Amino acid sequence: MSVPSPASDVARDEAPRRQSRRDTPRGSPAARAWADWKETRRLWRLGVRLGWLDIRLRYRGSALGPFWLTITSALMVASMGVLYSRLFHMQLATYLPFLSLSLTLWSVGLSSLIQESCTCFLEAEAMVRSVQLPLLLYALRVVVRNAIVFAHNIVVPLAVFAIYHVWPGVNALLALPALLLWALDGFAACMVFGSLCARFRDIAPIVGALLQIVFYVTPVIWMPQQLGAKVSYLLYNPFYPLLEIVREPLLGRVPSLQIWGIALAISVVFWLIAVRAFIRARARLVFWI
Amino acid sequence: MAHICLEDLSLSFPVLHGGSRSLKKTLLARAKSTVAAKTGAVGGRMRISGNSAEVVEVQALFNVSFTISEGERVGLVGHNGAGKSTLLRVLAGIYETNEGTLDIEGDTHALIDPNAGMNGELTGRENIQLFACRMGMGRVATQELEKDVEAFSDLGAFFDLPVRLYSSGMSVRLGFALATVPRPRILLMDEWFMAGDQKFQDKARARLEGMVDAAEILVVTSHALSILRQWCTRIIWMESGEIRMDGPTEEVLDAYEAALAITPV
Numbered sequence: 001m002s003v004p005s006p007a008s009d010v011a012r013d014e015a016p017r018r019q020s021r022r023d024t025p026r027g028s029p030a031a032r033a034w035a036d037w038k039e040t041r042r043l044w045r046l047g048v049r050l051g052w053l054d055i056r057l058r059y060r061g062s063a064l065g066p067f068w069l070t071i072t073s074a075l076m077v078a079s080m081g082v083l084y085s086r087l088f089h090m091q092l093a094t095y096l097p098f099l100s101l102s103l104t105l106w107s108v109g110l111s112s113l114i115q116e117s118c119t120c121f122l123e124a125e126a127m128v129r130s131v132q133l134p135l136l137l138y139a140l141r142v143v144v145r146n147a148i149v150f151a152h153n154i155v156v157p158l159a160v161f162a163i164y165h166v167w168p169g170v171n172a173l174l175a176l177p178a179l180l181l182w183a184l185d186g187f188a189a190c191m192v193f194g195s196l197c198a199r200f201r202d203i204a205p206i207v208g209a210l211l212q213i214v215f216y217v218t219p220v221i222w223m224p225q226q227l228g229a230k231v232s233y234l235l236y237n238p239f240y241p242l243l244e245i246v247r248e249p250l251l252g253r254v255p256s257l258q259i260w261g262i263a264l265a266i267s268v269v270f271w272l273i274a275v276r277a278f279i280r281a282r283a284r285l286v287f288w289i
Numbered sequence: 290m291a292h293i294c295l296e297d298l299s300l301s302f303p304v305l306h307g308g309s310r311s312l313k314k315t316l317l318a319r320a321k322s323t324v325a326a327k328t329g330a331v332g333g334r335m336r337i338s339g340n341s342a343e344v345v346e347v348q349a350l351f352n353v354s355f356t357i358s359e360g361e362r363v364g365l366v367g368h369n370g371a372g373k374s375t376l377l378r379v380l381a382g383i384y385e386t387n388e389g390t391l392d393i394e395g396d397t398h399a400l401i402d403p404n405a406g407m408n409g410e411l412t413g414r415e416n417i418q419l420f421a422c423r424m425g426m427g428r429v430a431t432q433e434l435e436k437d438v439e440a441f442s443d444l445g446a447f448f449d450l451p452v453r454l455y456s457s458g459m460s461v462r463l464g465f466a467l468a469t470v471p472r473p474r475i476l477l478m479d480e481w482f483m484a485g486d487q488k489f490q491d492k493a494r495a496r497l498e499g500m501v502d503a504a505e506i507l508v509v510t511s512h513a514l515s516i517l518r519q520w521c522t523r524i525i526w527m528e529s530g531e532i533r534m535d536g537p538t539e540e541v542l543d544a545y546e547a548a549l550a551i552t553p554v
Contacts, residue, residue, distance in 0.1 A: 032385070046422045053419070057410045130405035132382045132397075133423070199305075200312035283385040287302040 033279045039134035047137045051144025066152045069108070074156045077103055084221055097166050099221060101157040101250055105243060106220045108153045111211050113146045113186040118204040120194030125289045135282060139190030143183050157250070167252070174249035178263075182246065185267050188274035195281035198288040214239055238266045291395030291474040291505040293357040293380060298389030300350040300379060300530075349375040351530040352389070357506055357523075364517040364538070365510040366545055367527035373510040376527065377401065377477050380508060395505060398473035403464030409453035413444060413463050416452060420467050434470060441496065442466040443489075458489075465493055469500050476504035480511040514542055 027035075040047065059065040077100040085095040117139075121128065124138045161167060197203045218239045224231050234240045241263040248255040281288075308314035350372050357363055365373040378384045379391065381399035406423065407416050417438050421431040439448055442462040444455075452460055501507050501520070511517055517524060517538065524541035526534040534541050 043423075043425070045425075049419065049422050053408065053411065053415075057408070060410070126402075126404075127406050129383065130399075130402040131423070132399065133406075200315065201310040202312050206312075283387075284303070286383060286385075288305060 029279050029283065033275070033282050036134040036136050036282060040136040040140060043134065043137055044140065046133075047140030048144050050137070050141040051148065054141065054145045055148050066149060069149060070152055070155055073104060073107065073153050074159075077156055077160065080221065088222065088226070093164050097157065097160050097164050098223060098251065100160040101247060102220045102243070104153050104157050105246055106215065106218075108146070108150050109182060109246070110239060110242065111215065112149065113143070113182070114189050114193065114211060115204075115208060116142050116146060117186065117189035117193045118197040118207055120190040121198045121285055122194075122289050128286055128289060135285060136187075136191070136278075139187050139194065142190050142194075143186045146186060147183065168250050169252050171249045171252050171254055174254060175246050178245035178249065178255075181263065181267055182242070185242070185270060188267075188271045191274040191278035192270075195277050195285060198285055199281070218243060235262060241266065291359050292393075293355075293475065293506060293508075294390075294392040295356070296354050296390045298350060298353045298379070298386065298391055299348070300375060300384060300386040300388070301346050301348045302384070304345045304347055306345075349530050350379065350386075353530075353532055354389075355525065355532065355535060357508070359505045361523055362501075362507045362521045363509070364521035364524045365508065365527060366512075366514070366517065366524060366542070367533070371527040372530040373527050374401070374479060375530075377479060377508065377510060380475075381477050393475070395474035397475040397477055398471045399477040399479075400468045401477075401479045403461045403468070404452070405464070405468070407452055407460075407464065410451050412451055413442070413448040413455075414439075416463070417467065420470075424471065438463070438466040438470075441492070462489060465496075469496050472500065472503045474504060475506045476501060476508070478507070478509040480509075480513070514546065518542060 055066055059068065062068060064071070077096070080103065081092065081096040081099050084090075084099065085092045088095065120138050120142050121135065124141075127133065128135065128138075193203070193207060197207075214237075218237055219226075219234065220243070224234055224240075224244075227234065241259045244259050245255050245263045248259075303309075353372075353376065365376065367373050375384065377399065378401065379386065380393070381397055381401065383399070383401075406420065408419065411419065414435060417435050418431060421434055426434065442448070442459075442465075444459060444463065447455060447459060452463065455463070507520070509517070509520065521538050524534075524536065524538050524545075525532055526541050526545050534544055
């Protein structure tokens with residue numbers, strides 16, 4: 001058995017040894033979930049890489065790449081803008097910037113993040129079953145992938161702003177912490193919906209159908225002010241504050257502390273649910289997918 | 290000192306199919322709650338759990354205990370479904386269980402699936418870069434790795450084509466070249482590595498043996514008894530998720546062959 005090792009050992013010797021096993025079945029499920037998270041943080045580069053690769057592969061062979069998405073959303077915004085500004089009796093110059101921004105935030109932000117979180121673990125089946133990698137890495141991958149698509153699409157409302165000479169000013173910077181909150185919530189969505197959808201395959205379509213309803217009851221294509229005195233009812237819709245904390249700054253306004261407070265509270269509750277769900281599901285996920 | 294220590298380790302997992310995949314049907318079934326139990330003879334024991342008639346629990350491992358210490362070369366034998374690959378996955382940390390204890394000292398590397406972690410849409414080269422990223426390699430190391438694997442897998446022009454276009458032999462070559470890069474203290478190996486054409490086999494053997502030599506512990510499953518005889522110092526014979534026999538290579542393999550002769554599988 002003592003055959004000389006094959007040629008070119010250099011690369012292999014440089015491959016760093018992975019340290020001792022971190023997660024032998026010792027410790028509580030919570031401790032193991034925590035170990036999963038620590039391992040994910042260590043491998044964050046890989047998560048980002050996987051997210052990028054997803055995008056590259058999706059548009060491989062198309063000259064425009066991800067900008068195809070930009071073009072479709074531009075077309076969507078243009079056609080809906082013309083139609084709905086008539087239906088709502090609004091000036092195109094005030095309505096179109098609003099609509100282009102809302103529609104983009106909804107479709108490549110909240111909606112796609114939630115929809116894709118459902119397949120977070122399912123799409124990684126082959127890898128989960130054969131390579132020992134932390135599961136939260138796949139959540140990171142979904143968030144990164146969505147962030148990239150988001151960055152490509154945010155160009156559309158910016159172009160519309162330029163055409164109509166609306167400029168949000170420095171207030172727009174307030175959208176950045178809000179977008180970070182979205183990313184965190186998206187990560188939590190992967191933990192909840194990713195786990196649930198791995199176990200029950202009919203949840204993904206249910207989520208899709210519910211999102212469709214939420215789209216209409218959330219002020220995405222209509223403005224909150226159009227509700228008049230009934231606007232406070234919107235606070236019962238968790239998507240409303242989440243949308244507002246990003247949209248308001250980008251329209252040049254400062255969102256109220258109340259809205260921010262509700263958005264934060266919703267996120268904290270959602271995170272608690274997500275962590276619980278993930279701790280319970282983690283060890284079983286590999287058998288479900 | 291690398292070691293593996295298992296004590297009374299059991300593993301059962303759900304096999305979900307049909308209605309148990311559906312939330313609606315599961316909720317309805319819970320209301321009816323039919324309880325049934327059934328044990329199968331082939332593979333792991335099966336039991337149909339109480340809640341839903343369609344959630345089948347497979348008892349893949351049952352009270353497995355053994356200790357492997359440094360320097361041991363252990364072979365796992367048993368017919369299909371005896372729990373060999375499941376055990377390997379448990380050792381690799383892919384499957385987890387709460388029943389029993391598992392203590393592993395030393396880093397593990399599992400060769401379970403030749404295309405483990407590979408993306409069929411990416412080219413061979415890109416898959417190597419992905420692999421390097423997984424191993425946390427730097428840029429220089431990645432380039433070295435690329436050259437090494439390119440030379441070893443000998444794929445020619447296919448190296449820059451998507452992996453899904455490869456023939457099965459070609460993807461085994463690439464997978465093999467990559468999988469044999471790390472130098473773990475504990476090496477876990479499924480039997481796939483015997484694939485490939487004759488010329489490649491010889492090359493593969495040299496490379497694999499280099500890796501095996503460097504490892505402090507080897508656990509390998511195979512149906513090729515001659516290879517086990519040559520490589521292993523100890524054999525664990527699995528049957529229906531339990532250890533049927535555990536001992537020195539010749540002793541166990543002779544008993545195993547005798548059993549095979551009586552009841553051919």
